Amino acid sequence: MKLRCLLVLGLAAPLAAGATCVDPAPDPNNTYDAARTYPKQVRKYPFIRIASAAVPEDVRVVRDLSYVRYGSRCLKLDLYLPARAPRDTLPVVVFVHGGGWNAGYRTEFAPMALRLAQRGYAAATISYRLAGEAPYPAAVDDARAAVRWVRTHAARYGIDPARVVLAGGSAGAQVASLAGLSADLHPIDPQAGSGVSGAVQAIVNIDGVLDFTTEESRRHDTDPAKAPSPAAAWLGGRYAENPGRWHEASPIRYVRRGMPPMLFIGSAQSRFQSGRDDMVARMRARGATGRVLLLPDTPHTFWLFDPWLQSTVDATVGFLDEMLGR
Incomplete structure (x- = not known):
């Protein structure tokens, strides 16, 4: 069964014709x-520049793909792929943007998605x-829905459904971590047992709260x-x-044997x-794999800017190449 939409109650159903x-x-x-964060950071870090979102010739982008529906409301993602057809299916990284759970846009991770596509990965940036x-746990449900959409439509885009990764920055890192660690677990995952797994093979947490x-x-x-x-x-x-909800939303609660390996990339802002x-x-x-990379003398939003984005990309690719057997 193709997971084409998701109702508020967490039940799969087809999109209505037309x-x-x-x-x-x-x-x-x-x-x-x-663009709005740059003026705040350039005063302390005058050498930085906003990471480019210009699409190079060796990357193609498929925009505005609807991945889940709530009544008449559709959530969309953009898919970044190598322009030349690869020899094998591609691992895919699903990115969840930051913004304190109440702001932000999926274009935040366009620069990183472009660079991953140049390194032989597919990447999806999602709105949620x-x-x-919609308060918690809506964003977490949306991230898992994006994973299921990618897995369902993998063949169409040359993606390997057995190598799906969740990643995010700040609030998006918390959402991605929780979504990846709680996938297919009853009752926190409303789509558990839907026939399409929400499990991921790795998680990349970029400066996001774990507890x-x-x-x-x-x-x-x-x-x-x-x-x-x-x-x-x-x-x-x-x-x-509501202490129970604060515990439930903490990714640290779902540490267990057999969980996905995780890469933690952190700024100099420990909070x-x-x-x-x-x-x-x-x-x-x-016995689970957890790797940590700390970037010294960096602001919280370091991945928005060069030269730090390249370090973030290199660390992510190195970790995923190892964990996914590339």
Whole structure:
């Protein structure tokens, strides 16, 4: 059965013939992108430049593919592929953008997707439901739906359905990690048992939180006089109001033997990697592979800029080549 759409209740159903998708109006408050982040960072790092999203001749892009539907609402992805047909099927990396769960665009990972395609990978950058449209766990469900869409349509695009990777930056890294670690697990994955696996063969976490319940994660939400943090807004309340949800949304909770190998790429801003060291220790105790690369003297959004993006790409390709047997 092809997974062509997903209803709010998590049930698969076909797209209605002739049905059209309705995209929400652009949100004027959604101002998180590389162009707006650059002026904030260039003062401290004058050597940086925004990573290029220009499509080179050796890459082709298939844009605006609808991968899941909720009523009349369709979510879309862009697919980046080598321009020349490869000898073998391609591993694919599904990217989840950052933005504090309430902002951002899938184009954030276009520069990295382009460079992966030049290195012999397919890459998909996805849009997902932000907190203002649908709170947790909507974004996580969307990421798993994208994995299932890629696996279902793999043959059409020369993709290997047995080599699917989830990756993301910041909030997207948390979403990608949780989606990959909880795939096919009842009851947290509503599509478990759908006939199309949401499992991935590796995860790349770029400066994303692994444990919402640490003191570092919670300290921004302990003062009721202050507005809730983006994490609290996405999770539907502060930790004291719903601790179970904060635990459930923490990727560290799903460490187990046989889990996908993970690469952690971190900035010099430790608050964005809450729980990482503990998670890596737990993984190693259970025989799971966890690798860490820290980029010194970098801002949280380092992957938006050169020269740091190239280091991120090189580390990702090296890790995935090893884990996927290339």
